Amino acid sequence: MSEPAPAPSFLDPYLGGERYLQQLSIDCVILGYSQRALKVLIPKLDLAEDIRLLPSGFLLREEDIAAAARRIIEHRTGIDAFYLEQFRVYGSPDRIEQPFFNRLLGLMLRKQGRSTDEIKRMQWLDQRFVSIGYYAIVDLSSVRPRRTAIDAAIEWVAVDELPDLILDHNEMVAAALDTVRLHFDDRHLAFHLLPEQFTMKEVRQVYETVFGRQFSRTAFQKKVLDMGVLERTTKKFTGAPNRAPYLYRFPARNKCRSHHSAT
DSSP: OOOOOOOOOTTGGGSTTTTEEEEEEEEEEEEEEETTEEEEEEEEESSSSOOBOOOEEEEETTOOHHHHHHHHHHHHHSOSOOEEEEEEEEOOTTSSOHHHHHHHHHHHHHHTTOOHHHHHHTGGGGSOOEEEEEEEEOOGGGOOOOOOTTEEEEEEEEGGGOOOOSTTHHHHHHHHHHHHHHTTTTTTTHHHHSOSEEEHHHHHHHHHHHHTSOOOHHHHHHHHHTTOOOEEEEEOOOSSTTOOOEEEEOGGGGTOOEEOSOO
């Protein structure tokens, strides 16, 4: 009597790779802010070894590249409102350590109960890949991280406590952060890290976290208000008389969710 076929797996669509533009992948640096720390969303594979990586995926043959990045991020975060930008393309021929990657792929496939024939049909995954790097800036409080079938966990990690990731993913995080800092003002990125309403102190704390230095309260408030993009709403009740700070919002928040040109 033949063995029953394995249960459907998230790997099934990748058998043969016909649906995808092979040797092209998308890697996503998903950034959030909480408790005065800038954090990145990192999955951990459900394997005996401690293997961590960036949320990644492949481009469907008829799919727009930015739409593919958005699909991957929406699946991992459970939200569809975030800032998205392409920041770099990685195409070095030696960026993938072939023996390690072959072993990793074999471990994942065997854990999924795949047959020898199915493993052969998945071998397109262990070839050289060109990766397109995207970063997303999200309101961390609205995110509900989602695991895939091969994840043991997916969690927020402070960028200054980032563990070793596979391939060149640590380099990708560093490059994404460089791009974020470069365009923090002109693309108003701080306001995408905050909730819908926020105080000027909270904006300053985001800046201090991202740039790793202190900002003068008075000069900083003038700098931010001079941008002309915030709307003052009401005062935030703190319980202390005459000390309630104003709340602000970023009206253009939902109109500038992406910047398509690579940096």
